[in-house]
Amino acid sequence: MRSNRSRRVLYTIAALGLGSALGQPEAKSRAMHLDQQGSFITPQQFAMLTRPVGKSSAPRHLAISTTLAGSTVAALADGAVVIDPDSGQLVRTDSKGKALARIDIGPEASQLAVDRGRSLAYVVNRRSDQIQVVSLAGKGLRAVREIDTAADPYGVALTPDGSKLLVTAVADRLLTAYRAETGEVLWKVRLASEPRGVAVSRGGDQVAVAFLTTGTMARGALKGDKAPRLEHVALNQNIAPQNGGFGFGAAKQVVAGAMHPDVAASGNAKDHPGESSARAAFTVAFIGHEIAVVPHQVSTPHQDEGSENTGGYGGGFSSPIVHRLAFVAGQQGNARLAAASLSLHQPRAMAYDDSRDRLYLFGYGSDSMTVMGDASQASVHLAFERALSEAGECGPTGAALADDGQVLVFCALSRKLLVVKADDAQTAKVAVAEELTQSRLSADELAGRRLFRKGNDVRISKGGGMACESCHPDGRTDGLSWRIESKVLQTPLLAGRIAGTHPFKWDGGDKTITDSLTNTMRRLGGHGLGSSEVKQLSAFLESMDPPRNPSVKDTKAVARGEKLFKSDVTGCASCHGGNRMTDRQQHALAHDMDATDTPSLIGVAESAPYFHDGSAATLDALLTERGSVHGMGKTARLSNKQIDDLIAYLETL
Secondary structure, three states: OHHHHHHOOOOEEEEEOOOOOOOOOOOOOOOOEEOOOOOEEOOOOOEEOOOOOOEOOOOOOOOOOEOOEOEOEEEEOOEEEEEEOOOOEEEEEEOOOOEEEEEEOOOOOOOEEEEOOOOEEEEEEOOOOEEEEEEOOOOOOEEEEEEEOOOOEEEEEEOOOOOEEEEEEOOOOEEEEEEOOOOOEEEEEEOOOOEEEEEEOOOOOEEEEEEOOOOEEEEEEOEOOEOOOOEEEEOOOOOOOHHHOOOOOOOOEEEEEOOOOOOOOOOEHHHOOOOOEEEOOOOOEEOHHHOEEEEEEEEOOOOOOOOOOOOOHHHOOOOOEEEEEEEEEOOOOOOEEEEEEEOOOOEEEEEEEOOOOEEEEEEOOOOEEEEEEOOOEOOOEEEEEEEOHHHOOOOEEEEEEOOOOOEEEEEOOOOEEEEEEOOOOOOOEEEEEEEOOOOOOOHHHHHHHHHHOOOOOOOOEHHHOOOHHHHOHHHOOOOOEEEEOOEEEEOOOOOOOOOOOOOEOOOOOEOOHHHHHHHHHHHOEOOOOOHHHHHHHHHHHHHOOOOOOOOOOOHHHHHHHHHHHHOOOOOHHHOOOOOOOOOOOEEOOOOOOOOEEOOOOOOHHHOOOEOOOOOEOOHHHHHHOOOOOOOOOOOOOOOHHHHHHHHHHHOOO
16 A cells, blocks of 8 residues: 555654763863864864763673674784775784785675684675685685675674674665574564664674664664564764863753664755754674664754855855764663764774773774773773874774784775774874785775775865765765755765766756866865866776665566656656666756756665655655656556556666
């Protein structure tokens, strides 16, 4: 029934109140540094923004020999094992980061989990939809078997006893549990869009999943071989800083329970002025006292500052993006949240030392480190912050705690392993190992990748607050609609949609990708990049592969949908034809724009919301309710079954 489709976008939200905030002094950041233009940049200072949810005592130390949350690096007794998504190689190193052995897994291999007791590594191969099981016996690496997965696996974790392997699949939106020894599927649970990292609690009784675009963390109870019932906990708490600072202030906490797995948070700025959304949560982990921690960013696509700045993203005068760490405690159905502001740009890697209750966080966009003391306690505080300046262009995507207490950090951009001795800011030492692999990207593409993620750079945005990656995590979309130059414009998907799809921007005003990038940095308030750097950034964007499609469940439905798409009954192919799925023309369809450029439909299943203003939340809404756009295609008279067939086909593009 069509009414059932409407119910998909409904979910219950319960608000929880917070007590008065703590009055301890605000911790000051040491992250001020010079950018390449010589301008000072001071990122948002670290501070707890709400009352901590930790306990008054230190957590119990647990000796666990499995990886409870996947990463690009895992510690071994005598070194480390690293997966490099760029080259697709798995590398074993000694304790100083020197390569001992390598084997090929496949480009875009995302994470690994290690069972040291059984001397096995489980490595995610995204392109082949498999987990590669690798023996770590001796000093080498040996592939022993494969475990088939759902489409586009990404996150991986092991239970503490090593008996179960948990894997997230991005395209199929699934969390699957496998019997680690045999690869037998134990259960599957449907997830929301864009799932990434997965983690198991230290007691083995909870699971948590992070997402790029839902604004939530999903979690559930693990009981035997039964599938968990997941609840979604909203990460954003709409915290308003007091007196312009980032110290303690009142917070509005929101917990979402029983959310339908197909639902993502609304991103229509014109409907929610001043509202913020949590985004870009790549990873999640459990620390002491079974507290889940999720580093993420908070975006305000339509700032409500009394007057509009038409020259800035969000229409405001301050950065519309800040970075935070969420703490989630309590039992399922009774979540308690806390939040801390971070000076890191794009926090994406972390490691936890439960013997000292220390949490190490690393900024992918800022090449810096934040260390939190008493991380799972009520006395949580900033221990120190430090730039990873020794590493040059690092781009940390993974971290792990070594047996000697040092922290191993994998630099995705230089493909090097850092060994960080982190006692305090003054004595902390960073040893940079050799380059472990060779990039598969050209020199220009690799340089462009570095620019794409670069935060705290005033050439790209005002004050360095935003990077390309901020709105396009993984080259995709944040699922938000931004106030830009007095218009509400949806963030488009980039991966796989650049080459051969010009002109660019929603109005088709930029003839080339060079024009588009130059104007985007102007919109962001940046000083601008040089022509050679814009060329490099363009090369990287054109090298991005499109998102993977979900598994086809009904080939006959897809065939019927394709026939409808290409027929005069719908007229879809008249604008979305050719191998790039666009006529590259502008059409007068929107009331708030003179003309709207025809977007490519490549990867359309992963590019919600739809239309230039994001007014259609789902493909179903696009084909039936039409959002704010009318006169496009002829789908109003299609039956429910025809709509389903058309969606089945669109999801294969």
